[in-house]
Amino acid sequence: MTRPFIPALVMLIAAVAAFFLFPYNLAFLTRILIMIVLVLSLDLVLGFAGIATLGQAAMYGAGAYAAGLFAIHVWADPVAGLLIGALAGGALAALSGAVLMRTQGLTLIMLTIAVAQICAEIANQAREVTGGADGMRGIRPGKVLGLWEFDFIGITGYWYALTIAGLVFAALFVIGRSPFGLSLRGIHESPARMEAIGVSVYRRRLAAYTLGGGIAGIAGALSAQITQLVSLEAFSFTLSAEALIMLILGGTGRLYGAVLGTVIFMAVHHTAAANDPFNWLFVIGALVLAVVFFLPSGIAALPTSLKRLAKGGRHAGS
Amino acid sequence: MSLLLNIAVDGIAYGMILFMIAVGLSVTMGLMRVVNLAHGGFALIGGALAHWLGRELGLPFVAAAALAIAGTVALAIPLERLVYRRIYGFGELQQVLATIGLTFLMIATVNLWLGSSLLAIPLPEALQRSIDLGFRQLTAHRVTVIVVGLAVILGLWALLDRTRFGIRLRAAVDNRDTASALGIDTGTIYTLTFALGAGLAALGGILGAELLPIDAYYPLRYMVLFLIVVAIGGLGSILGSFAAALAIGLVETASRYLLPDFATIVTFALVILFLALRPQGLLGRAS
Numbered sequence: 001m002t003r004p005f006i007p008a009l010v011m012l013i014a015a016v017a018a019f020f021l022f023p024y025n026l027a028f029l030t031r032i033l034i035m036i037v038l039v040l041s042l043d044l045v046l047g048f049a050g051i052a053t054l055g056q057a058a059m060y061g062a063g064a065y066a067a068g069l070f071a072i073h074v075w076a077d078p079v080a081g082l083l084i085g086a087l088a089g090g091a092l093a094a095l096s097g098a099v100l101m102r103t104q105g106l107t108l109i110m111l112t113i114a115v116a117q118i119c120a121e122i123a124n125q126a127r128e129v130t131g132g133a134d135g136m137r138g139i140r141p142g143k144v145l146g147l148w149e150f151d152f153i154g155i156t157g158y159w160y161a162l163t164i165a166g167l168v169f170a171a172l173f174v175i176g177r178s179p180f181g182l183s184l185r186g187i188h189e190s191p192a193r194m195e196a197i198g199v200s201v202y203r204r205r206l207a208a209y210t211l212g213g214g215i216a217g218i219a220g221a222l223s224a225q226i227t228q229l230v231s232l233e234a235f236s237f238t239l240s241a242e243a244l245i246m247l248i249l250g251g252t253g254r255l256y257g258a259v260l261g262t263v264i265f266m267a268v269h270h271t272a273a274a275n276d277p278f279n280w281l282f283v284i285g286a287l288v289l290a291v292v293f294f295l296p297s298g299i300a301a302l303p304t305s306l307k308r309l310a311k312g313g314r315h316a317g318s
Numbered sequence: 319m320s321l322l323l324n325i326a327v328d329g330i331a332y333g334m335i336l337f338m339i340a341v342g343l344s345v346t347m348g349l350m351r352v353v354n355l356a357h358g359g360f361a362l363i364g365g366a367l368a369h370w371l372g373r374e375l376g377l378p379f380v381a382a383a384a385l386a387i388a389g390t391v392a393l394a395i396p397l398e399r400l401v402y403r404r405i406y407g408f409g410e411l412q413q414v415l416a417t418i419g420l421t422f423l424m425i426a427t428v429n430l431w432l433g434s435s436l437l438a439i440p441l442p443e444a445l446q447r448s449i450d451l452g453f454r455q456l457t458a459h460r461v462t463v464i465v466v467g468l469a470v471i472l473g474l475w476a477l478l479d480r481t482r483f484g485i486r487l488r489a490a491v492d493n494r495d496t497a498s499a500l501g502i503d504t505g506t507i508y509t510l511t512f513a514l515g516a517g518l519a520a521l522g523g524i525l526g527a528e529l530l531p532i533d534a535y536y537p538l539r540y541m542v543l544f545l546i547v548v549a550i551g552g553l554g555s556i557l558g559s560f561a562a563a564l565a566i567g568l569v570e571t572a573s574r575y576l577l578p579d580f581a582t583i584v585t586f587a588l589v590i591l592f593l594a595l596r597p598q599g600l601l602g603r604a605s
Contacts, residue, residue: 046411052410052411052414054414099590099593099594102594102597103593103594103597104597105353105410106347106353106410106545106548106549106553107549107593107597107599109353109410109414109545110542110545110546110549111549111590111593113541113542113545114542114546114586114589114590115590117542117582117586118582118583118586118587121582121583121586122583125579125580125583237538237541238538241418244414244415245415245418248411248415279426279430281422281423281425281426281429282422282423282426282430284419284422285419285420285421285422285423285426286419286423287419288415288416288418288419288422289401289416289419289420289423291415292408292412292415292416292419293404293416296408296412
């Protein structure tokens with residue numbers, strides 16, 4: 001029974017160790033943690049429920065803008081801001097999902113991209129509220145729980161983001177083993193059979209999409225509070241695509257695959273893209289093709305594949 | 319009245335461009351069941367080649383365009399044989415990822431070659447003149463686009479309805495396993511169809527450069543636009559793509575004239591509404 005906790009524990013120790021090993025890269029480490037939350041939300045939607053989406057950035061951006069506006073105009077409390085971000089992401093996912101979850105395949109993928117583009121266009125047009133293409137500035141989050149102030153180096157930001165990422169991971173861990181999570185996996189495997197045994201596939205998928213949207217909203221809110229800036233990039237297709245690539249790189253439906261993929265992707269990005277974003281596209285393009293062709297179940301599946309290989313199984317590497 | 323005419327002419331020209339670029343996408347999706355997000359990349363390659371041939375080598379427009387289309391097709395054939403053929407059997411998500419990867423590689427290649435600035439394609443003077451229709455002036459370019467678009471749909475109709483290749487292609491779209499069992503060489507049909515689609519995308523990219531400006535990020539910027547045409551028209555339906563492209567061209571042009579700030583929002587909202595009511599598209603078959 002303790003075995004499933006070992007990967008989580010290892011990751012937690014690694015995260016604490018990273019704080020002491022890279023004290024000058026806290027902003028980058030925090031960025032990784034925020035992306036982990038986003039990719040975890042995608043793992044719920046795509047890895048568990050099998051909803052192919054290329055528009056998770058829509059909910060991320062909604063959470064970021066909602067938390068930013070809330071902090072500027074209403075209350076600077078960060079935790080309240082996270083809740084607002086989750087509500088905004090969840091509400092957008094529920095609203096758009098009510099239509100989107102009726103479609104599938106190409107239409108679904110295309111509509112998820114379209115929703116994110118509509119959001120970007122609205123944020124761009126509502127210049128007085130959102131700052132348009134200049135981005136939203138002036139977000140000054142208050143102390144976390146009234147105790148810890150956000151500092152210039154990012155120490156508070158790191159522990160704050162780590163706590164939230166840990167809580168999201170734990171929540172998804174529980175959800176994944178709950179009857180709801182198992183029914184999502186069933187829908188992923190065979191929607192027709194789940195429908196036949198009396199499950200409302202549409203409602204479960206909508207619930208998963210909404211929940212995933214709420215978590216993506218939390219990631220957006222975290223980013224708004226810690227970087228104190230929200231830009232139209234929050235809604236960009238590139239963000240959705242990169243989140244998807246991180247998830248596939250790590251392996252879907254496993255949670256720790258999402259964490260692993262994000263860390264590796266962000267580390268490669270950090271080293272390869274620092275000088276030229278276009279050459280970065282060469283790296284990412286080649287990386288994606290390599291994963292799809294040679295590592296279709298992601299890095300998290302490597303140990304299982306290797307074990308099978310060692311035992312001489314016939315389906316090694318599948 | 320003149321506003322309506324402006325909307326009609328510009329909208330139809332825009333729709334023709336969308337049709338030329340998207341029809342290949344629709345047919346390959348209907349035929350190979352592959353979600354090809356990299357299709358806009360062929361329009362980019364065509365446009366980039368035409369820019370290079372016209373600007374750097376100084377070829378006249380028609381020669382540059384013809385060579386650019388031939389070059390795009392020459393690139394598309396080995397790409398289909400070597401890469402896409404392996405993608406057909408993948409799941410939807412793997413197809414999406416692989417084609418996103420290809421899109422990124424295309425963008426990076428064009429950027430490395432020609433830079434990230436706008437790639438203008440010089441139009442010959444004959445196309446810049448305006449034609450007097452009596453009640454209205456039209457640029458020759460718009461007229462050319464509309465005429466070429468009509469020629470493409472007529473040509474495709476003739477190809478599909480009147481030739482042996484068309485019969486085999488339609489058989490393969492309907493049921494590729496049965497078609498293959500009946501001795502139709504589906505592999506060759508895939509390659510030819512893919513090459514045709516890429517060539518038409520290049521044609522649309524070159525002719526449409528005035529409306530959809532070509533730069534390295536072209537395939538990502540207009541990805542949704544091309545996918546919308548396919549989804550609204552219905553997978554694999556040429557007539558559906560044509561109707562959808564014209565409808566989207568007219569709706570977007572009309573909202574650009576009437577509500578310039580909200581054109582994208584209005585168009586996308588209508589598209590989502592339409593697909594919510596009719597998920598299989600205009601002429602798609604319910605799955």
